[in-house]
Amino acid sequence: MNTWTIAHPTLPTLSDLHALVSDPAEAAERTRQTRQRLENGQLKLEQWLILRDVRGVEGVALISANSRVPTIPRFRRDVSPAHFTALLRAVHHRAGPQGRLVLQEDLAPMNWDAAAAAGWHIDSEELIYQTDLRGRLATPEPDARSLRTTDLDRPDLQALLAALDRADLSLPDDWTLVGLPAADGTLVALGACGPARPGTGGIDLIGVHPAYRGRGLGKRLHAYLLGCLAGQCSDHSGVTGADNLAMRGVFAASGSQHIHTQLYFRALP
Incomplete structure (x- = not known):
């Protein structure tokens, strides 16, 4: 018997979409922005999936209407493999055969096997880099x-x-x-x-x-x-x-x- 549910949010439960954001102020601002995008017709409630169990929100995923835009889900750090696979399987079903998925290490477990069990095939591993530009001087390049x-x-x-x-x-x-x-x-x-x-x-x-x-x-x-x-x-x-x-x-x-x-x-x- 499953101990979890996967459902779309409702307006009264909109804050659940950002319940896994650790900073309360940031979570509140993201909820405000989401509400605004819904009111403007830029998003629909049925694009979101929320995984819940007795502990509350375990995972959240936003599925774009454009299949070329990947879904980047967010999970609790200690989400169980079964819960993890359940949400990824639901995303696969909703996104369809052209769907794309990205797991980012600070947002989700990097669990290849659990993703494969949900119907996803690994394509590549990518690294994100950031450069602080504050105080950086222009680099001379006379040939440019x-x-x-x-x-x-x-x-x-x-x-x-x-x-x-x-x-x-x-x-x-x-x-x-x-x-x-x-x-x-x-x-x-x-x-x-x-x-x-x-x-x-x-x-x-x-x-x-x-x-x-x-x-x-x-x-x-x-x-x-x-x-x-x-x-x-x-x-x-x-x-x-x-x-x-x-x-x-x-x-x-x-x-x-x-x-x-x-x-x-x-x-x-």
Whole structure:
């Protein structure tokens, strides 16, 4: 006999959605924001699932209407494997065959076996890095070339993007595009930066041409882009695969700190 229930929230139980947030003030603010988004039609109560047992709320999951947006559930730190699997199975059923799931170490157990039992297949392990930009000075880079997003249509940049397997690249209008050249002036490295969310900047280190890797171009470009963000943002947040040793080296060289690990899953049919 199950000792838990999984149900949608109601307006009277809306605060349960953020019951697992440790800071009461933050939980209250998140509840207020959720209520506002519901009133504005940006969310629906049936997008949420709440797992409860005799102890109260054990887990919460928000399932996006867009299957490409992963569900990132939050659980009690000591949630049982059975409870954990039960909510992930319910998310799988609701998200459907195109569903995506992310387990983040500070929000959920990194339990591959329990996720597999709920119908999820591991895709990758990703590392989240954060860089404090307060007081950071711009990094001199005399070879850096500022580009416009419309320059992406240039034949030389199209060739570089194709070599980087990024031919479909598009950037927000408020982002800055930067290139680094080789000795002969040919652009061989590309990166972009801009606002990601209030106070936090993002970087797309688009890449270094395969023939020019291992020469420090990626580290130079990343450091320069962080300097560009420093006047606009208090911090930078970035993600890379656990197996991407080159990018992890770039983050380390820039003074970025590994703050979280995420496991990415896709739904099994």
